[in-house]
Amino acid sequence: MERQPTLETERLVLRPLAETDREALFGIASDPAVWEQHPIHDRWRRDVFDAFFDEGLASGGALAVCDRRDERMLGMTRFDRFDPDEGGVVEIGWTFLAPRCWGKGYNPEMKRAMLAHAFAHVALVEFRVGDTNYRSRNALEAIGAARTTRYELGRYQGKRVVHLVYEIDRESHQQGPLA
Structure with a gap:
């Protein structure tokens, strides 16, 4: 799967x-x-953003999100973890958009294109989101992603960080809100 289309x-x-x-x-x-x-x-x-940006560049899956009319930058997203086994799975995430884009349908429009590209190659798309990131959790549920029972634990600045795992499979996507 091409992760930087x-x-x-x-x-x-x-x-x-x-x-x-x-x-x-x-x-x-x-x-x-x-x-x-x-x-x-x-x-x-600046220092935290630069490390995040550098990680995105190194990932081989980061995408700039631009306005089609004037090429103005609107945000960033990424196709990340990819596993071709058993029908294939890819993670979509690491997304942020300018606040001026919030609530105007940009995220679903972007995710529709990304999911269409992904499902041409894989059977499952995963998303990881911080447990207190209700804005992103609501956005995922609005595009048809379902929360799984899986989660990942990490640490940042000495505090526990919980990432919940959401997913959409090809069949659910074909019947979901972005079909």
Whole structure:
């Protein structure tokens, strides 16, 4: 599966992330509201954002999210963990959008394109989201993702971090809200 495709929708272009996107994305990410519910709540800080951005570049699956009309940067997302076995599974996540995009259908539009691309190659898509990130949890449920009983534990700044695992399989997607 190509994890850095160029995908186009009515309003968006998702394209491979480039080093030249760093400053425009930091302009969005430097707003603390973007991260207020996220377990890594201080990605608005330059050093924390730069590490996040560098990780995205190194992942081989990060995408810049741009306005199709004027190519203005709107955010970032990623196809991450990919396993081709047993029909295949890929993770979609690491997404953030500019607050001006919230509540205007940009996330479902982006996820529709990403899911269509993924389901041409895999049978299952997973999402990991911080347990207190209700904005992202609600957005996942709105696109038809179901919370599983699985979760992952980590630590950040000496505190426990819980990531819940959501998923959508190909059949559910074909019958779900983004079909």
